[in-house]
Amino acid sequence: MDQYAVFGNPIAHSKSPFIHTMFAQQTGQLLHYEAILTPLKGFKEKVQQFFGQSGRGANITLPFKQQAYELADELSNAAQLAGSVNTLLYDRGRIRGDNTDGVGLVRDLAFHNISLRQKSILLLGAGGAARGAILPILEQQPDSLHIANRTATKAQELARQFADYGNVSGGGLEQIPADNYALIINASSSGLSGDRPQIPQSLINNDSVCYDMVYGKGMTSFNLWAKKSGAARQLDGLGMLVEQAAQSFYLWRGVMPETQAVREALRQHLFN
Template identity: 30%
Template sequence: MIHITGETGLTGLLGSPVAHSISPLMHNYSFQSLGLDYVYLCFDVKEQGLKDAVQGLRALNVKGFNLTMPDKNKVLEHLDELSCAARLIGAVNTVENRDGRLIGHNTDGIGFMRSVAEQGLEMKGKTMTLLGAGGAATAICAQAALDGVAHMHIFLRSTSSHLSRMEALAENLSVETGCKFQIHDIRDLQTLEHAVRESTLLVNATSVGMAPRPDTCILPEDFAFPAALSVADIIYNPWETRLLSLAKKAGCKTFNGYGMLLYQGAEAFRIWTGREMPMKQVREYLQTDF
């Protein structure tokens, strides 16, 4: 049971919908495990109510909060400061209250890159191929460049509404980090096959393959995966997407988005508390709840 005191620090999640989130489980379990007087709650806040919600949380002097869709982009205008990654990406998923100043962070990319390191992959100076240009893709793109990836191939539809945003992000990241970017049409399979041959890691940062359509795949069934390639999919429902299944059959190392989910939460936990989330225990706890 969570014990609430007169000094309990409030953290939580804003977005809509939020009822499905596992964040309360992982954060409240971690608070209790470390003996921290904090609580994490979910608040269903749509875009039109975001300004009032943020003003209210500031007035209540909360420790911090997370944001999910549709609030990640809209919250920027209500904050006092942005981290480097949040500024580059133009989206915030974690807010820190530092002595009354609300500071926006984006921990999605950090979470993904920590999950990459957990697989024993060293990406500094290496080449990566990224599929997609949405919120998750931009976060991964920015953090990978900040962490020292030297060359990145980004594939999306040339008609995508996200194309101009991704081009601007790539240009800014190239200046700030020295990473070389090439943006291609995802329908150009010859170029895609060439890109993965020179890559250490291929990442699907789209929702293609996610339940309730687990039979779909971002790449064709006969795609030529080099056996030396590692393949990541940010989806974790289903646990093994069709993409990961095909890559595994080709001999590739594969992993899903569950590690990204946990590590982005762990980074928010560290920002709020200054403590490391007890990841081993959290993993065991969540496995007993699902």
């Protein structure tokens, strides 16, 4: 039986086995998927051992996405631009690295009937999560994308790297240009600690959609703040998690699973 896994540290919280087991059942694919706790200093050896023992593909989560990028023999364009890998494919002795996070984000927004075309978008953060989202966002042809980060130079550097793909700018959190942002995405690490980026409430209007890449049982700190600030809608990253997983599954098996039932089951699973 083909083996798949998610590698991370910590990993017990991962919902990937739940998601991919549902995908396999739905599509009639015979496979086994597990979560593997990976030593902080033994990632490369652990993955190579897995691929040497019937492993066909893997998801990579914190803190190993950069190491997965370095391990891959081949990189997709998305992975090259993101500078990190969340999906590995093993084929005839070679490891291919891809990044499906940005695709997952855009598909989740589409699921919620949110179009990015000709819209002004604000992206908070300049780390791996933000990097993975930029190209898929720009491919939707927004009017503009502004990247805001606590360290302004990181956001400015990202803007320069993606300048050929669309109208993108960058700067510090305290210097965000006033605009009628249709979508504000929190890709910063603040959400992992239950905090939120410190941005002016004036950036929110009654048409704004606020999206937090993290998720939990209840509303995230960023989304609670957005709701109190008058945002029209607040969305969390659960759908993004399912959609990026669906793209990984497609890359491995050549079959695109249906995601709505998995979204609903996962949301219910969080409260059990």
